[in-house]
Amino acid sequence: xxxxxxxxxxxxxxxxxxxxxxxxxxxxxxxxxxxxxxxxxxxxxxxxxxxxxxxxxxxxxxxxxxxxxxxxxxxxxxxxxxxxxxxxxxxxxxxxxxxxxxxxxxxxxxxxxxxxxxxxxxxxxxxxxxxxxxxxxxxxxxxxxxxxxxxxxxxxxxxxxxxxxxxxxxxxxxxxxxxxxxxxxxxxxxxxxxxxxxxxxxxxxxxxxxxxxxxxxxxxxxxxxxxxxxxxxxxxxxxxxxxxxxxxxxxxxxxxxxxxxxxxxxxxxxxxxxxxxxxxxxxxxxxxxxxxxxxxxx
Amino acid sequence: xxxxxxxxxxxxxxxxxxxxxxxxxxxxxxxxxxxxxxxxxxxxxxxxxxxxxxxxxxxxxxxxxxxxxxxxxxxxxxxxxxxxxxxxxxxxxxxxxxxxxxxxxxxxxxxxxxxxxxxxxxxxxxxxxxxxxxxxxxxxxxxxxxxxxxxxxxxxxxxxxxxxxxxxxxxxxxxxxxxxxxxxxxxxxxxxxxxxxxxxxxxxxxxxxxxxxxxxxxxxxxxxxxxxxxxxxxxxxxxxxxxxxxxxxxxxxxxxxxxxxxxxxxxxxxxxxxxxxxxxx
Numbered sequence: 001x002x003x004x005x006x007x008x009x010x011x012x013x014x015x016x017x018x019x020x021x022x023x024x025x026x027x028x029x030x031x032x033x034x035x036x037x038x039x040x041x042x043x044x045x046x047x048x049x050x051x052x053x054x055x056x057x058x059x060x061x062x063x064x065x066x067x068x069x070x071x072x073x074x075x076x077x078x079x080x081x082x083x084x085x086x087x088x089x090x091x092x093x094x095x096x097x098x099x100x101x102x103x104x105x106x107x108x109x110x111x112x113x114x115x116x117x118x119x120x121x122x123x124x125x126x127x128x129x130x131x132x133x134x135x136x137x138x139x140x141x142x143x144x145x146x147x148x149x150x151x152x153x154x155x156x157x158x159x160x161x162x163x164x165x166x167x168x169x170x171x172x173x174x175x176x177x178x179x180x181x182x183x184x185x186x187x188x189x190x191x192x193x194x195x196x197x198x199x200x201x202x203x204x205x206x207x208x209x210x211x212x213x214x215x216x217x218x219x220x221x222x223x224x225x226x227x228x229x230x231x232x233x234x235x236x237x238x239x240x241x242x243x244x245x246x247x248x249x250x251x252x253x254x255x256x257x258x259x260x261x262x263x264x265x266x267x268x269x270x271x272x273x274x275x276x277x278x279x280x281x282x283x284x285x286x287x288x289x290x291x292x293x294x295x296x297x298x
Numbered sequence: 299x300x301x302x303x304x305x306x307x308x309x310x311x312x313x314x315x316x317x318x319x320x321x322x323x324x325x326x327x328x329x330x331x332x333x334x335x336x337x338x339x340x341x342x343x344x345x346x347x348x349x350x351x352x353x354x355x356x357x358x359x360x361x362x363x364x365x366x367x368x369x370x371x372x373x374x375x376x377x378x379x380x381x382x383x384x385x386x387x388x389x390x391x392x393x394x395x396x397x398x399x400x401x402x403x404x405x406x407x408x409x410x411x412x413x414x415x416x417x418x419x420x421x422x423x424x425x426x427x428x429x430x431x432x433x434x435x436x437x438x439x440x441x442x443x444x445x446x447x448x449x450x451x452x453x454x455x456x457x458x459x460x461x462x463x464x465x466x467x468x469x470x471x472x473x474x475x476x477x478x479x480x481x482x483x484x485x486x487x488x489x490x491x492x493x494x495x496x497x498x499x500x501x502x503x504x505x506x507x508x509x510x511x512x513x514x515x516x517x518x519x520x521x522x523x524x525x526x527x528x529x530x531x532x533x534x535x536x537x538x539x540x541x542x543x544x545x546x547x548x549x550x551x552x553x554x555x556x557x558x559x560x561x562x563x564x565x566x567x568x569x570x571x572x573x574x575x576x577x578x579x
Contacts, residue, residue, distance in 0.1 A: 006454055008422050009373045009405075015414065016405045048451045050489065052517040058450040061518065066410055073411075103409040106367040106380045107339050150344035172345065232347035 011046055018042055019062045022099055027067070029060040070098050073108045077144060078115070079193060080136040080186040084215055085126050093125040109148075112141055132218055135182045139236075142174040142227040146234050149174075152292035164255045168292045170228070175248055178223040183236040188214060228290065237288075242267050243281050247290075300543035304440050304473025304505035306394025310360060310546035312572070314565045317551070321351055323558040331562065333360040335548045336391070338398075339367055342383040349390075356391060362506070362546075363393040364475075367409070368433060370443060371402035371416045371426045381436050388437055395505055397475040398433075400426065400443040400463060415448035418455040418462035427469035434472060442473030442505035447483035447512075447521035459484065460498040473505035476542075478534040479521065479550075483512050486519045492534055501542040509535055509568065510550040524553035526564050536571045543579070544572045 017034060024030055033042045043055040050058075074094045075082060082090040100122075101114045116137045119126060126133035149172035224244035226237045239247075242263045249259035264274060285291055301307040311332035316324075323329070334355060341352050355361060365384070368376065388396065401413040416422050434441040445463055457465070467474050476499060478492075485492035509532075511525030527535075527549070539545055549565035 008417060008419060008425060008454075011417050011452060011454055012373055012402055012414075013405050016408065016410060019410055019412070019414075020408075046452060046454075048453055050451075050487075057517075061449040061520075062412065062414065066412055069411055103411060104407055106377060106404075106409060107342070108411055109343075148343035148346040148348060151346075229346065232350060 006046075014042065015046055015059075015062075018046075018059055019066045020099075020102055021063065022095055023063065023067050027064060029056065029063045067095075067098075070103070070108075070111060071095070073111050074098065074115075077112050078137065078140050080140050080182065080189055081115075081126075081133055083185075083189045084129055084133050084136055089125065093119075096122065096125060109144065112137075112144065116141060129215075131220075132180045132182065132215075135178045135180050136186065138176050139178065139182050139186060139225070139227065142176050143234050146172050146174050146227045146229055149229070151229075152294075154289045155286070155291040155293050157286060164257050166253060166255050167250045168294050169247065169251045170290050170292045172229040173247075173290050174227040175244060175251065176225050176227060177244070178225055179220050180218050181221050181223055182218075183223065183225055183238070185214060185218065187236070226290075228288065230288065242269060242277070246278075246281065247285075300545060302473075302502060302505065304395060304442050304503055305546060306440055308360075308394045308546070310362070310394075310506075312565050312568045313360075313362070313546070313548045314561050315364075315548065315550050315552065316355065316361070317555055317561075319555050320558040320561070325351070325354055328358060329558065329562065331359060333362060333546070333548075335362050335364045335550075338363045338365040338384055338387055338396070341387055341390075342380075352391070361391045361393060362548075363387065363391055363396050364444075365396065365398035366413070367403065367411070368398040369403045370398065370400060370429045370433070371414075371422060372404045373402075373425075374404065374406060376429060376433055376436070377407075381433065385437050388439055393439065395440040395442055395473065396437055397442045397444055397473075397506060399446050400466060401446045413446045415446060415450060415452075415459075416462065417452035418457045418459060420456060420465075423462065423465045423469055427466050427472075430466070430470035430472050434470075440473055440505065441470075442475040443467065443470075444475035444477050444508065445480050445484075447477075447480040447487075447519075449487055449518055449520075451488055458490070458495075460495045464498065464500060467500065467503050472503075474499060474503045475506045475508060476504050476538055476545075477508035477510070478538055479508065479510040479512060479527065479531050482528075482531045482534055483519045483521045492530075493537060496534055496537050496541070499538075499541075504538070504542040504545055506546045506548065507535065507538055507542075508548055508550055509565075522553055523550045527567070532567070532571065535568065536574075539571055539575050544575050547572070 021030060021034055029039055031039055033039045040056045043059040047055040047058050049055045071094050085093060097115055097118050101118055103111055116134060119134055119137055123130040151172055152170060224239050224241050226239060228235055228237060246259050246263035249262040254262065260278060301309050313331060313333035313335055316334040316336045341348055343349065399413045402416060403410045403412050403414050430441055430443060481492045481495045509527050510523045511527055513520045513522040547568045551561045
């Protein structure tokens with residue numbers, strides 16, 4: 001096919017493929033395209049050279065811009081994962097993830113939406129701390145979702161007419177189960193990042209070493225966490241396993257009695273203590289605004 | 299300011315882009331600003347702080363929506379979810395017009411998140427104009443398309459960039475967001491006369507003008523929005539408003555963002571040129 005006869009869709013498809021082709025380790029355009037053809041030829045078929053830049057060099061401007069943009073966006077969204085796997089491995093992981101899972105959304109905000117699933121299928125990129133890394137990715141993605149999730153009108157408590165009601169949880173509450181205390185770790189990492197921004201190189205290096213020690217010392221621990229929003233800021237709230245299960249059941253649409261049953265089904269809590277526990281949980285969730293009026297049907 | 303059907307018959311002055319580092323200053327000091335341009339995608343969300351800040355801004359200021367991901371030139375039809383969210387935001391902001399770029403950036407739902415230049419072909423004109431019409435009909439507000447800065451030209455092109463812009467605007471019957479910095483950047487990268495471009499644009503379709511700074515490299519210029527506007531770009535702006543009349547003008551500053559006052563003062567330099575045009579009208 002002559003280049004002038006090439007259809008719009010074909011030009012765009014070839015160009016996007018070349019732009020999204022991973023860079024070399026030196027962050028330059030690879031000499032070979034995905035299909036093994038010289039990238040120089042691929043570029044020359046689509047792009048005109050000028051008196052300063054070859055077709056290949058012009059393509060490289062877009063190829064580099066693409067990768068700098070998506071790598072930066074992923075790093076901004078997952079500083080905890082970066083701290084766990086380290087800079088070199090984070091770069092390799094990001095490159096592999098974005099090659100396998102390029103953006104399918106009009107917004108860069110969604111870039112990391114498939115990272116947990118991908119990392120689960122490609123554990124070598126975070127080995128030997130894969131489980132810790134998976135926890136961190138789950139937490140960091142929850143943070144992103146909670147930050148701009150919808151907020152429904154808060155449920156106004158009134159004498160219950162329904163003795164066994166269903167409750168709606170605020171969309172900005174995410175319930176996640178963790179195997180490591182990555183919530184504390186992430187809070188620490190972000191605090192150190194803020195300090196590093198204003199500190200000298202020596203202080204920043206000490207902070208980095210401290211972070212590495214902390215990560216190396218993480219011990220497994222079952223954590224039941226709600227990631228939620230208060231006054232437009234994202235917070236983490238640990239809770240008892242039973243309270244977590246109760247909220248999960250309510251989110252699934254179970255009635256109060258069924259949710260309580262699910263929460264305490266394999267619990268060692270004495271039955272006599274359950275009513276008081278339920279009351280205190282509901283008071284707490286209500287004061288946090290987690291219980292919402294039902295969303296209007298779309 | 300010349301009100302026309304492409305900017306909702308409004309009479310806006312000189313605005314700046316609404317950016318996070320300035321939120322606190324704007325909300326606490328309430329500076330006098332003609333209008334703010336928002337990046338639509340930053341607010342096409344369900345809730346949280348961004349929308350609350352936007353609502354506070356809307357109480358006091360005029361806001362115009364500028365998009366970065368509609369990709370009028372991409373091969374696929376507009377994404378319905380994208381359109382639905384955009385329209386929701388249009389209702390929230392009451393933006394008199396909506397802008398996005400005359401470019402492409404996705405294929406079959408895979409996104410580059412870049413503003414890629416179009417091959418300037420008649421096929422692309424038809425395709426792009428049809429998509430702009432579809433978006434405008436769905437949103438029910440005027441749409442203006444922005445010329446992008448570019449670093450590549452295609453063998454397949456059958457016309458100049460400004461001929462392409464004019465053809466598309468004519469076929470889509472849409473407005474133009476004329477970015478004079480982008481014209482300057484592309485003119486240096488592709489060795490054309492930027493005044494020829496400005497002189498060729500149909501003045502009656504210009505809804506808005508963008509000004510910005512850029513970065514120079516050894517062999518090309520990159521549109522980085524991280525510097526003040528340089529004199530040659532002001533000269534293009536001067537010529538543009540001489541032709542179009544005093545048009546709604548916006549300074550873009552997106553990286554290494556200085557203080558609110560520094561950005562606003564840079565934008566207000568436009569008033570020197572606008573006053574000159576007003577004086578002779």
